[in-house]
Amino acid sequence: MRAERPVSSVARARTWSRAGVAVGAGLVIALLTGCTSGGDAVPTPDGVDLGAVQIDSGDRNGIEYVSGPQALEAVLRAVRSASSVSMTGSFTELTAPAEGTTTRQEGRTLDVVFDGVPTNYTATVTIAGVEQASVRSTGGRAAVSGDAGFAAASGLADATSGPVCVDSTDPVVTRFSPLLSPANLIAALVGGRGAGGAGGGSSGGSSAGGGVTVSTGAVSSNLDTTGEPTVQLVVNDGETTVGTLVVAATGEPYPISFTGGDATGRGSFAFARWNEKKALPGLSC
Numbered sequence: 001m002r003a004e005r006p007v008s009s010v011a012r013a014r015t016w017s018r019a020g021v022a023v024g025a026g027l028v029i030a031l032l033t034g035c036t037s038g039g040d041a042v043p044t045p046d047g048v049d050l051g052a053v054q055i056d057s058g059d060r061n062g063i064e065y066v067s068g069p070q071a072l073e074a075v076l077r078a079v080r081s082a083s084s085v086s087m088t089g090s091f092t093e094l095t096a097p098a099e100g101t102t103t104r105q106e107g108r109t110l111d112v113v114f115d116g117v118p119t120n121y122t123a124t125v126t127i128a129g130v131e132q133a134s135v136r137s138t139g140g141r142a143a144v145s146g147d148a149g150f151a152a153a154s155g156l157a158d159a160t161s162g163p164v165c166v167d168s169t170d171p172v173v174t175r176f177s178p179l180l181s182p183a184n185l186i187a188a189l190v191g192g193r194g195a196g197g198a199g200g201g202s203s204g205g206s207s208a209g210g211g212v213t214v215s216t217g218a219v220s221s222n223l224d225t226t227g228e229p230t231v232q233l234v235v236n237d238g239e240t241t242v243g244t245l246v247v248a249a250t251g252e253p254y255p256i257s258f259t260g261g262d263a264t265g266r267g268s269f270a271f272a273r274w275n276e277k278k279a280l281p282g283l284s285c
Contacts, residue, residue: 059250060219064231068214071233071253072190075245078252079183082274087114087182089258089269104263110179115278118181119168122280125176133159135173135180136283142168143283165285182255182271189258189267190214190235190245213238219249230256237262 063071079085090111094104109128114121119138126132131149135142143163144156151159154172158164166172178184217232229249235242243260247253255271 060229061248061250061253063247063249063253064216064219066216068216068233071216071231071247072214072245075233075247075253075255076183076187078254079186082117082252082254084116084273084275084278085114085182085254085271086273086276086278087185087269087271088112089267091265091267093265094261094263107265112176112179114180114182116280118183120280121180123176123180125179133176134163135176136163136281137168137173137180138280138283140168141283142166142170142173143285144172163283163285165283185269186245186255186258189260189269190233190243235260 063074066074088111090109092109093107095107097104108130111126111128112123114123116122121135121137123135123137124132125135127149131147131153133144133146133150133154135144137143143165144150144154145159145163146154148160151157154175156164156166156172173180178188213236215234215236217234219229219231221227221229230246231249231253233245233247235245241260242262243258245258246256248256252274254274257271258267258269261267
């Protein structure tokens with residue numbers, strides 16, 4: 001039967017969150033103030049017409065057949081269960097228009113380079129013209145260092161001359177949330193900490209709450225520089241597209257890239273080397 005292997009690892013008996021999705025006050029607020037992940041829930045996917053599912057390759061995960069919000073949650077679950085990832089990206093905020101004008105000007109640009117997982121990682125965060133910080137976190141402890149801007153913002157004067165050890169939950173570290181958790185970053189950028197509602201399957205959309213619609217597109221081999229099959233998850237706020245998340249259409253639905261923006265700013269992030277072992281340095285303090 002065609003439906004015996006309907007949607008591979010995405011739609012088999014896995015748990016799915018049904019928490020609401022909301023864009024909030026904008027991407028820049030999510031990035032500069034942090035976010036938290038959603039809770040667990042247990043229903044299996046709905047809105048999938050098994051009779052319409054046609055997957056030629058056993059490697060395909062069938063995410064294009066899952067409703068947009070559930071596809072997004074499948075992506076977040078894959079990210080949270082990964083053993084490692086390399087992530088790079090930047091976000092540029094847009095300032096409010098000056099009085100008497102309608103043009104927004106570019107403000108701060110925030111850059112991040114991240115390797116590992118939220119419990120064991122190295123990261124460099126730069127806020128152009130303001131500060132730069134390096135973080136090595138493992139085992140609940142973090143070695144942090146940075147320039148004078150970081151030292152002033154963190155209150156760690158010694159951070160300019162070498163790493164200073166603090167708890168991983170210290171505000172000195174968590175002030176960079178969600179940049180230090182790929183799953184939380186994706187959730188902030190896409191506008192949710194889970195997903196709710198049923199929806200349309202391939203190229204279909206579903207309202208995820210707060211006026212946000214997440215839609216899954218058809219499989220393409222042209223969206224990824226490797227030529228591997230990919231699927232776009234497109235997020236719309238009811239008026240315009242605010243972001244596009246490109247994910248793998250084979251194996252686990254790991255993210256490949258995110259590009260988007262709204263009135264508060266625009267960003268672009270890339271994800272690679274999922275689950276590749278990489279020797280991270282020990283704490284140097």
